[in-house]
Structures are given as C-alpha cells and as structure tokens.
Amino acid sequence: MTAHSTDLKMLLKDPSLLETRAFVAGEWVDADDGRTFEVRNPARGDVIARVADLSRAEVKRAIEAAQAAMKDWAARTAKDRAKVMRRWFELMMENQDDLGTILTAEQGKPLPEAKGEIAYGASFIEWFGEEAKRVYGETIPGHMADKRITVLRQPIGVVASITPWNFPNAMITRKCGPALAVGCGFVARPAAETPLSALALAVLGERAGLPKGILSVVTSSRSSDIGKEFCENPLIRKLTFTGSTEVGRILLRQAADQVLKCSMELGGNAPFIVFDDADLDAAVEGAMASKFRNNGQTCVCANRIYVQAGVYDEFAKRLAKAVDKLTVGDGLKDGTTTGPLINADAVEKVEEHIADALGRGAQVVTGGKRHDLGGSFFQPTVVTNVPADAKVSTEETFGPLAPLFRFETEEEVVAKANDTIFGLAAYFYARDIGRITRVQESLEYGIVGVNTGIISTEVAPFGGVKQSGLGREGSRHGIEDYLEMKYVCLSV
Ligand SMILES: NC(=O)C1=CN([C@@H]2O[C@H](COP(=O)(O)OP(=O)(O)OC[C@H]3O[C@@H](n4cnc5c(N)ncnc54)[C@H](O)[C@@H]3O)[C@@H](O)[C@H]2O)C=CC1
Numbered sequence: 268m269t270a271h272s273t274d275l276k277m278l279l280k281d282p283s284l285l286e287t288r289a290f291v292a293g294e295w296v297d298a299d300d301g302r303t304f305e306v307r308n309p310a311r312g313d314v315i316a317r318v319a320d321l322s323r324a325e326v327k328r329a330i331e332a333a334q335a336a337m338k339d340w341a342a343r344t345a346k347d348r349a350k351v352m353r354r355w356f357e358l359m360m361e362n363q364d365d366l367g368t369i370l371t372a373e374q375g376k377p378l379p380e381a382k383g384e385i386a387y388g389a390s391f392i393e394w395f396g397e398e399a400k401r402v403y404g405e406t407i408p409g410h411m412a413d414k415r416i417t418v419l420r421q422p423i424g425v426v427a428s429i430t431p432w433n434f435p436n437a438m439i440t441r442k443c444g445p446a447l448a449v450g451c452g453f454v455a456r457p458a459a460e461t462p463l464s465a466l467a468l469a470v471l472g473e474r475a476g477l478p479k480g481i482l483s484v485v486t487s488s489r490s491s492d493i494g495k496e497f498c499e500n501p502l503i504r505k506l507t508f509t510g511s512t513e514v515g516r517i518l519l520r521q522a523a524d525q526v527l528k529c530s531m532e533l534g535g536n537a538p539f540i541v542f543d544d545a546d547l548d549a550a551v552e553g554a555m556a557s558k559f560r561n562n563g564q565t566c567v568c569a570n571r572i573y574v575q576a577g578v579y580d581e582f583a584k585r586l587a588k589a590v591d592k593l594t595v596g597d598g599l600k601d602g603t604t605t606g607p608l609i610n611a612d613a614v615e616k617v618e619e620h621i622a623d624a625l626g627r628g629a630q631v632v633t634g635g636k637r638h639d640l641g642g643s644f645f646q647p648t649v650v651t652n653v654p655a656d657a658k659v660s661t662e663e664t665f666g667p668l669a670p671l672f673r674f675e676t677e678e679e680v681v682a683k684a685n686d687t688i689f690g691l692a693a694y695f696y697a698r699d700i701g702r703i704t705r706v707q708e709s710l711e712y713g714i715v716g717v718n719t720g721i722i723s724t725e726v727a728p729f730g731g732v733k734q735s736g737l738g739r740e741g742s743r744h745g746i747e748d749y750l751e752m753k754y755v756c757l758s759v
C-alpha cells in the first residue's frame with residue numbers, strides 16, 4: 268500500500284466539484300442526523316471524504332420533490348430539455364480531468380481509463396438529449412367510422428436508480444440521460460464505495476440548468492433501506508438497477524408488491540472464444556481489452572476464455588506475454604495500466620477462483636498471487652488447462668484472472684459457452700464467414716463481439732438475456748424504458 272494519502276482537493280482545478288453533502292430536492296444537505304460514511308482510495312487505503320449518510324426520510328423528501336418538479340420539467344418542449352442536457356454534456360467534457368481524478372481516487376481505475384469513462388458517461392447525456400426530440404406518437408386507422416385512435420408516449424414518472432461502484436459516472440448517466448431527457452424526475456443512489464462521482468455529476472447538472480428537485484443524489488451506506496424506500500414509495504414509477512444478479516433478484520421481489528416497472532443490468536459470465544482460424548494477434552489484443560478493462564471489474568469482461576486445440580498453446584504463450592506488460596499501480600500515477608481491486612473481498616474472490624482451478628489441475632502461466640504493492644493490488648493472472656467444473660466456469664470472477672479452457676469443435680464450444688444462467692456479453696474470433704454467421708446466431712447473449720473485445724457505446728442497445736437482466740440501455744431503444752404508452756380513442 269503506497270504510504271501517502273490523497274489530498275483530493277489539491278488535485279482538482281475546480282475543488283468545488285468535490286462535494287460531500289447529498290443533493291436532495293435541489294439543496295446540498297447533510298443527513299438529518301448528521302451521520303456520514305467514509306470513502307476510501309482503494310490504492311492507498313486512506314479516507315478521501317466523509318459523505319452524508321442519508322436515511323429513508325431524506326430519500327422520501329427527494330422523491331416528493333422530483334414528483335413536484337416533474338410537472339414543469341415534463342411540460343417543457345423536448346427541444347428545451349435537450350438544451351439543458353447539451354449544456355450538461357459540455358460541462359462534463361470541460362471538467363473531464365477533474366471528474367476523472369475524482370473517479371480514480373474513489374474507484375481506483377487508472378486516470379486515462381477514468382477520463383475515458385467520463386467521455387463514455389457524457390455520451391449518454393448528449394445522445395438522449397437528442398433522442399428526446401424524436402419521441403414520436405402515432406395515429407391508427409379507427410376500428411369504427413366515428414372513432415379516431417392516437418397513441419401518446421409520455422414520461423413514465425419519478426425514476427429511482429441504484430448503481431454499482433465499477434462505473435461510478437457512466438452507470439448513472441446511462442439511466443438519468445434518457446429519464447431526464449423525456450421529462451422524468453430522477454433519484455439516484457450511488458454505491459457507497461463511489462459516491463463522489465455522482466455528486467460531482469449533480470454539481471454540473473445544477474450548473475447546466477436542471478430545475479430544482481428534478482434530480483437528487485441520495486448518498487447512503489444503508490443500501491437495503493434506500494432500496495426499500497424506492498420499492499415501497501408509491502410515487503416511484505420505475506426502478507432501474509445495475510449490479511449483481513443476486514441483488515437484482517432482491518429488488519425484483521421487493522418491486523413485485525407494487526408491480527413496479529424495473530430495468531435490470533445484472534451480472535455476466537462472458538465466454539471469449541478463439542477459433543483455429545482466428546487472427547491470433549487480434550484475438551490476444553481483444554482478450555486483453557475485454558479481460559483487463561477496469562482490472563476485470565466489468566460485467567462484460569471475458570470470464571471464460573475458450574481456445575480451440577490447434578492454436579491453444581500459441582495463444583496461451585502470446586496472451587501471457589501481453590499480460591506481463593501490464594503495469595500494476597496507483598491509478599493516479601503516470602504509466603499505470605492496472606489499478607487495485609475495489610476491496611479485500613474482491614481480492615479473496617480472485618484467490619478463491621485461482622485456488623479452485625489449481626486444485627482441479629490447472630496451471631498458472633503468469634501471476635496468481637497478491638501484488639507486492641499490498642492492499643487490494645493483484646497480479647494479472649493467466650491459468651491454463653482449466654477444467655469445465657471449475658468455479659470460474661459458473662461464477663463471475665470480477666477481477667484480473669484469465670482462465671483458458673481448451674475445446675475441439677464449434678458445436679462443443681457453443682454448448683459450453685451457453686451453459687450458464689447468464690447471458691450478457693459473449694465474444695469470439697474467427698474469419699470463416701459461415702462459422703461467424705452460425706456462432707453469432709447460436710450464442711444466447713444480449714451482446715456479441717465478433718473479432719472485437721470492446722462493445723461499449725451509447726449508440727447500441729446494451730443489456731442481457733436470461734439472468735443477466737431486463738431491458739436495454741443506450742441506443743434509440745434505451746429511451747423506451749422511461750416512457751409510457753397511452754392509447755386515446757376519440758369518438759367524433
Ligand atoms: N450488468 C451490468 O451492467 C453490471 C453488473 N454488475 C454486477 O455487479 C457485481 C459487482 O458490482 P457490485 O456493486 O458489488 O454489485 P452489488 O449488486 O452488490 O451492488 C450494486 C448496487 O446495489 C446496492 N445494493 C446492494 N444490496 C442492496 C439491497 N439489498 N437493496 C438495494 N440496493 C442494494 C449496492 O450498494 C450498490 O450500489 C458483479 O456481479 C457484476 O457483474 C456490476 C456492474 C454492471
């Protein structure tokens with residue numbers, strides 16, 4: 268663990284972006300009882316901020332304010348709302364360096380990657396500001412001579428959002444972008460590990476002209492309590508969640524009592540398949556990008572790497588060589604490519620998966636242990652000859668472990684790739700067009716990367732099938748989840 272602490276304000280061009288109060292009903296507030304929770308820098312272990320720790324009472328006020336603010340906000344033209352969204356996008360990009368520094372300090376990813384997330388997050392604000400101007404209704408030929416049928420599409424209502432620590436900016440904007448653009452109120456509860464990015468987002472949203480109360484950021488360490496307020500408060504019309512499938516199930520059960528509409532972006536277990544006819548250098552590059560992005564802490568990271576027998580040894584050698592070039596370190600330090608894991612539990616999960624694989628006959632090619640830097644730093648790891656019954660086959664590692672599985676035939680690997688309760692992202696490298704067509708159609712996933720390891724963009728529909736989620740975020744489809752359809756039958 269690096270000894271020095273993080274004086275975050277000293278690192279910022281605009282220190283006012285480092286907010287530690289919650290944003291409730293358009294006001295910056297402490298918790299009613301004055302409680303705070305600590306935010307730590309995962310690279311250094313030091314406390315970088317103490318943030319307002321809200322209870323259900325403050326969250327209830329935020330929800331009521333969002334409901335009240337919706338009346339005028341939804342009545343504005345889409346064009347007018349788009350102007351505010353555009354200004355918010357511009358402010359995010361103008362403050363990209365500071366937002367990236369705050370993100371790295373609380374989440375750990377290297378600063379270039381954090382700044383990349385800011386651009387990615389901002390792209391959803393830009394995209395949905397524009398999309399809101401294209402929310403069209405329709406007229407339908409009447410079923411009787413004296414009937415005229417129209418279909419209106421209106422904002423669904425106040426939206427509650429719960430997001431994880433791995434993308435503290437983009438996971439919020441991927442939700443609040445469409446919701447606010449169409450006129451909804453929005454109450455965001457960010458992960459307690461990474462609230463500062465969400466608060467900075469709200470600072471800029473206020474500056475951009477979001478009306479008082481339409482957006483709140485309710486910081487709290489009491490995730491279950493806040494989730495229950497979101498599921499039980501009758502003013503909430505939509506719950507949008509990104510996180511583990513386990514928590515998604517809890518929320519869906521709670522939401523059932525009010526038949527609350529839910530969007531769920533949940534866990535993954537991505538297969539990454541390398542066929543004999545693949546461009547091996549491209550496949551190694553894609554595996555590195557997919558597996559080690561955010562130190563393996565994304566729901567679309569390659570979790571299982573299947574390599575056809577004819578190229579297995581060569582691919583393993585080239586992948587290990589590429590992995591050994593990664594530079595593990597403090598994300599705020601120049602040259603770092605791989606930061607710490609978010610916490611000790613994450614380290615233990617990686618160790619558990621490695622030990623299990625080795626216990627079943629796998630071998631470590633590189634890495635395999637905690638890093639000399641200590642704390643939650645871990646050596647990027649490649650293990651080979653992993654058996655099908657290893658834990659890493661069915662559980663998401665969410666860390667820098669690349670397990671290689673050998674396969675013989677296309678039919679075999681597609682069956683193995685699909686043999687999971689998850690269905691978020693899958694990847695494969697091949698060049699035969701017949702194989703590409705067959706495999707892309709056979710994989711049971713919401714997202715398939717063909718000869719690429721990076722699929723994330725605001726223009727495409729992101730989401731999973733099976734137990735990886737419900738709904739899609741991003742693209743023109745991503746706005747649907749924040750609209751309701753109203754059928755009007757007019758008798759003339
Ligand atoms: N599909 C996707 O886009 C994503 C999926 N994930 C999945 O989430 C996991 C890792 O991220 P984590 O943040 O640890 O996931 P998590 O599911 O533990 O937490 C996600 C969020 O839910 C909150 N939460 C936890 N328990 C809750 C409860 N009972 N009621 C209300 N809120 C609750 C947490 O505080 C956090 O803000 C991995 O499984 C990963 O695959 C993470 C990010 C994106």
Ligand SMILES: O=C(O)[C@H](O)CS(=O)(=O)O
Pocket residue numbers: 433434437438509532564565566567722723729
């Ligand atoms: O939380 C995640 O892992 C993100 O959904 C992945 S991505 O959208 O940034 O690719």
